[in-house]
Amino acid sequence: MDLRTLRYFIAVLEAGSLSRAAGTLYIAQPALTAQIKKLEAELGAQLFDRSHAGVTPTPAGLQLYEDARRLLSDADAVRERIQRLPQGPEGSVTVAVPFLLASLLLGPVLAELKASHPRIRVFVLDDLSLMVKKAMLDRRADVGILVDTPQVEGLACRPLAREAIFACGFDRDGSVAPRLRAGRRGKARLAPRPEIDFADAARLPLVLQSRRFAIRQRVEEAAATLGVALNLAHEHDSARVIRSLYVCGAGFTFTPACALSDNPPAGEGWIAARVVRPALQRSYAIATPADRAPDPAAQVVARALVRQAARLIAEGRWEAELLAEVEPEA
Template sequence: MDLRTLRYFIAVLEAGSLSRAAGSLYVAQPALTAQIKKLEAELGARLFDRSHAGVTPTPAGLQLYEDARRLLSDADAVRERIQRLPQGPEGSVTVAAPFLLASLLLGPVLAALKSSHPRIRVFVLDDLSLMVRKAMLDRRADVGILVDTPQLDGLRCTPLACESIFVCGHDADGTVAALLRTRADGAEPEIDFAQAARLPLVLQSRRFSIRQTVEEAASRLGVGLNVVHEHDSARVIRSLYQCGAGFTFTPACSLADSAHPQRKDWVVARVAAPQLQRCYTLATAADRVVDAATQVVIDTLVQETRKLVLAGLWQARLPD
């Protein structure tokens, strides 16, 4: 006895005829008759009285009708409950990321997660790299993208990507263009750090990671930085170098935000001798088990990073 046979039985009883039930079920009448006889044999009871006018249920048939309807109703309820269960991981995950990288990476990540795992809710904390690290140490984020931090006590860190740092700005008189070296691979030209340091620079203060990287390189080479404007606001810095007030150092992830396509004298050059780079690691709490939802977010961050790099949308190097 199975659910399909019970549905056949109910259809015969409600139709009052094997032929009418067979038509509504799209089943051949001999096959339906065989199913009813098999059911009667299994139960050891006659379920219908048959006549030329059709079939009428016996007392056993009436009892089975009540029980069968209840069983089928329960089976439908079970199916609905199972189908309503969450499909895949579910939960909330907070990601902390440096704001320059967030504008490039987090859009594709959130869009991919919305499509593949709609029951995972992602909250983003985009801030200075120093504040991203603090958010992880304070347990305010489940996943963090740290800058130039391969390891940190209390956190489990894995490499994500490394990118070059560029100089960009308006070269109104062509002075900077004369300092550039073309590359054999056709990528952006290069400029030596010592020459870039002498340009009029628009930089954020020393508490920002890019400024710290530039200061360390200058100290190693024994050269000074020609800083003409210093502001903490990224928007103010962008406004300054885009209006021609100076040049700035920027990571590859923000080149699209830094560009000024309306100006033909716009220069973008990779810093060399030494080459400046910025490396990112994915961090989670070392003493906390990564749950299924968080692991999905981590995997998506890695996958979307790889897609951006391989598509040439992010000039970065993936870990070996």
Template structure:
């Protein structure tokens, strides 16, 4: 049985994400020949080829794609182990709560601090891209997430639901409507992936041409709204997010047949600490919808 070297796995993930040995070497701050040797050593240890290399391209083999799927959570778990060990060595326990934009965790934090004065509480703003990842890599102990997410390996506790709104340019033909139906938006370019708005598949997400338009790389609500205001598309946001990020060149319009956004507390199912359970109990008793 061969023990997998985590350093080699990190090198592999960098190459797999860049699909270019030179760029991956720069990202890792090592020489390219060293990186190539480490990848060959990993392939020898595993007994499989993970990259198909030519003079012009680097592609993942089927074995490489499987290894990438498995390597990411393994590396995240290793990083989480390191973080928790360091925290334990520092003395007083720190409990970190991740939260998505538009969600206020103040009431829950205060109630938890009153219940557990022995705990130092920290908060961490997360995004759609990392609201679950922060649990796997140890940056957060719990995360207040917005569904949908991949729930495998997680414990999920529902907290509340809220309406979702269509964010339109202020000069859009529908911007002054009191409410819309999804069918009214069938020809609009959605500035987020369809799995974030499942109903969109039912209103011709691939548009009349039958081909989806490419999405820009948007990592924040602010970036989405900049594109909306510029007339490059529309976005669907939960009510609290739309209210928090109000701007005069973007209108928020209710959509009658959009299901509400579900907000949940999530943590790793493998973690059964009393601290997490105490916070979950506190979260159950907080009125998350009360105006703040």
């Protein structure tokens, strides 16, 4: 039983004749008769009494007539409501993002999506880079931003951006400033960042997170390559504790460019110097499950992440190199 068959049934009842109803519906009478017989078979009830004068409804036919009119009216109302809805993808999308990048990137992205695609609901998991990768592999997130992992089995990864890592802290006694040298002028900066050799940065009193964190791992690798020891003053897993320590002048830390906006303003001895020789860098990739194509809502969210990254970089609010191709807005 479908809506078309119900419309045929109503037309026959209201016309009182199969031949007249067939003319109104622009179908052959044998085909209409077959549809009515099929409907009677599906319902297990006779719907019409037939005579040479036409057809009259049985009690079952009268009951179906009332119910069918309500059903068709409800179907029309559903169609109208759906057609009045805003067009575009809808659904829920979970995004997993490293917490250092989340504060820079996610606010503008969520605000943009709320305005442009109100039928898409975005849930955010911000965590350690290792946990972001795990969330993607465990299928707890639909779109993720991975750190320093250009390829992962089970995930489709596309390059997003690459940024430098900086040595940051208060130079209270002025002993660090002589170790700095002028840096390269960035595309969108009024003044270039100073630079510091990794070996000099490693000798500073350092406040770092433990070795399970991606930045600490990168620092350890560089130190091992150069054969220098890290001057570790404080080690804590909490990013808030680390920030509290270097902001109060207890030491220096290594910070990716995306987190520079959270640092104190320049002045009063505050230093944020790009680490060179070797340059410490951090790369990001947009990841989605490899075994299925992202649904339309997830595609919209992934494109919004890329567009916002490109915007931040172009405006100089994120000192990074864009690696992704920016797709035009649909």
